[in-house]
Amino acid sequence: MTRLVRTLTAAAAAALGGIAPGGATLGAQQPSSDTTTLSPVVVTATRVAVPGAAATVTTTVITGAELRARGITSLRDALGLVPGVFAPPSGSYGAQTSLFVRGGQSDYAQVLVDGVPVNDPGGFLDIANLTTDDVDRIEVVRGPASVLYGANAVTGVVQIFTRDGAAAAGSSASLSARGGSYGSGDEDATFIVHGERMSASLAAARHRSDGIYAFNSAYRNDTYAGRWRFVPDTRTTVHAALRYIDAGAHIPTNYYGAVVDSNQFHLEQRWTGSVDAARRLGDRLQAHLLLDATNARTRSADLPDTPGESCDVCYDTHAVTLRRGGDARMDYFARPDVVLSAGASYERQRQHEAGSDPRGRVARALYAQAVGTVARSLSFTAGARVDDNSQFGTFGTYRISAGWRTTGGTVVRASFGTAFKEPTFDQTSSMSPFVRGNPALRPERARSWEAGVAQEAAHGALLLSATAFRQRFRDVIQYNPSPPDSGAPNYYNLAAANADGFELGVHLSAGRAWTAGADYTRLDTRVTDAGDDAGPAATFVAGDRLLRRPANTFGAQLGFRPSSSGAVHLDVRYIGSRTDIDFQRFVRADAPAFTTVALSGDIVVRRAAGDAPSLTLTLRVDNLFDARYEPILGFRAPGRAVMAGARIGWGRE
Numbered sequence: 253m254t255r256l257v258r259t260l261t262a263a264a265a266a267a268l269g270g271i272a273p274g275g276a277t278l279g280a281q282q283p284s285s286d287t288t289t290l291s292p293v294v295v296t297a298t299r300v301a302v303p304g305a306a307a308t309v310t311t312t313v314i315t316g317a318e319l320r321a322r323g324i325t326s327l328r329d330a331l332g333l334v335p336g337v338f339a340p341p342s343g344s345y346g347a348q349t350s351l352f353v354r355g356g357q358s359d360y361a362q363v364l365v366d367g368v369p370v371n372d373p374g375g376f377l378d379i380a381n382l383t384t385d386d387v388d389r390i391e392v393v394r395g396p397a398s399v400l401y402g403a404n405a406v407t408g409v410v411q412i413f414t415r416d417g418a419a420a421a422g423s424s425a426s427l428s429a430r431g432g433s434y435g436s437g438d439e440d441a442t443f444i445v446h447g448e449r450m451s452a453s454l455a456a457a458r459h460r461s462d463g464i465y466a467f468n469s470a471y472r473n474d475t476y477a478g479r480w481r482f483v484p485d486t487r488t489t490v491h492a493a494l495r496y497i498d499a500g501a502h503i504p505t506n507y508y509g510a511v512v513d514s515n516q517f518h519l520e521q522r523w524t525g526s527v528d529a530a531r532r533l534g535d536r537l538q539a540h541l542l543l544d545a546t547n548a549r550t551r552s553a554d555l556p557d558t559p560g561e562s563c564d565v566c567y568d569t570h571a572v573t574l575r576r577g578g579d580a581r582m583d584y585f586a587r588p589d590v591v592l593s594a595g596a597s598y599e600r601q602r603q604h605e606a607g608s609d610p611r612g613r614v615a616r617a618l619y620a621q622a623v624g625t626v627a628r629s630l631s632f633t634a635g636a637r638v639d640d641n642s643q644f645g646t647f648g649t650y651r652i653s654a655g656w657r658t659t660g661g662t663v664v665r666a667s668f669g670t671a672f673k674e675p676t677f678d679q680t681s682s683m684s685p686f687v688r689g690n691p692a693l694r695p696e697r698a699r700s701w702e703a704g705v706a707q708e709a710a711h712g713a714l715l716l717s718a719t720a721f722r723q724r725f726r727d728v729i730q731y732n733p734s735p736p737d738s739g740a741p742n743y744y745n746l747a748a749a750n751a752d753g754f755e756l757g758v759h760l761s762a763g764r765a766w767t768a769g770a771d772y773t774r775l776d777t778r779v780t781d782a783g784d785d786a787g788p789a790a791t792f793v794a795g796d797r798l799l800r801r802p803a804n805t806f807g808a809q810l811g812f813r814p815s816s817s818g819a820v821h822l823d824v825r826y827i828g829s830r831t832d833i834d835f836q837r838f839v840r841a842d843a844p845a846f847t848t849v850a851l852s853g854d855i856v857v858r859r860a861a862g863d864a865p866s867l868t869l870t871l872r873v874d875n876l877f878d879a880r881y882e883p884i885l886g887f888r889a890p891g892r893a894v895m896a897g898a899r900i901g902w903g904r905e
Contacts, residue, residue: 346501430897746783
């Protein structure tokens, strides 16, 4: 269980293992709450491969192996296991799903796939179609990360890493299929080639559902993924990754959740690609080059339900979004456990909506960072960055963090940093009949700090952790409904808000069979400046909470694996009440709290032997007790959903 979600709060890289050129880690086995495994190597927090337990900012690692064992196939369900994260869907499978991290706006978290940012320019991202197919691991960093990732990494970064076959025990292949409630079905095929100099993983997956509503509720998702690793010599490593998504969801609900529409849908086609190369130039110097690209084509439509029907709100919008980027970095290993990095990045963004002119901008940045340890007990990270955007100019960010580990297994850490979110193209340059952009907009900015403590006990079998955080969001962009024909822009930097809270965690490994964990997050959000927002359905109300941020969340996990032939997992999640908008009455209202329980398990019926494949039966039950709840007020979630299936495999991953 602790391998599934491990909140990594230790901060002494010297005591836990140093950093070696080439991204390898040195040192003894790292103590963790699961004494049978090593702490994973974390990349997202510092962009330098360090032991997970040495991260000085709050980082959670979710392994792909545990997600597959639990039958979790969507990023939304995976992130539901992470403290401080809330990702509510607006209805059935495939419905728009926003991502809130530590109380930030839904466009304050940067999401990457193998180093490629998938957010739209300005931060918006619907994560409904992002799956966990062929995933090696997911790293979630909570806190400001603009110093490494630029715009939109305000309250966190989520990075999905595809398997590259390097960690496999040999070449292998697998086929799986399952089906169940709501006419749902999943099929996938994976092929892994493993070698010392070359390894690769290829996968194809198909997801289907009739949805939870009586009509116009079907969902489909086809995902193809692959990653290739090549080591031409002892100094060079090259990774290439490609992921393609073709998804579509039918949406029968109107703006307040009533099931009335028979011809509304959303389509998305998205591909991401990256080439990541590293080469040692000497005993102390290493060069990195990352090239990335993403293309997204979306169509959202609400067409007349019958031929010849006229409607006031029908629409049919098409959009193409492209991002092309590159990042070059030099790492200097001043000592085995101290790395000095300097880099530069360049990105072109372009967006074209049907009926409007294409819009684009260029973003450049320079950054520097130091990561290391002092006196074998003190870890530190310090970095600074300057971004220059062709649309809004120059913006600087920084982050400093440190951690200290005592001989008794106690770790204390603290960090402070700044971040920013870039405006969207509509906010800066829209010239539609109803919305006029403001080219003078400034980025939204944030200032954050956190402090944490962790304590190991029972020879590493028990881990207790606590983290407090405080965030200040300023220059938040708001829409002002001034008439476009007045010539005045409709967007201004007006609002401000705070988000404070704490996270508590406990993880226990009882022998090799039982694992358990629990986490609690308390979140207090407050609007400090409502700007021009007013009225009973205002988004910002001075002194009130931010919308859709639960004040209390709680999670508990229990795992039982009596042998290598099978396992059972139980996951419980409580989401507390939160302020939302009742769009049927256009007033602010409280959304009730809810609790969901998921039960999953697998059993190995036959092990692979010679040419004969293995056979494993799988089962997952979501919302075990058939709770009736609305993650977003007015939009109900699926009831109990049972998915049963089988997986056959050749070789061993």
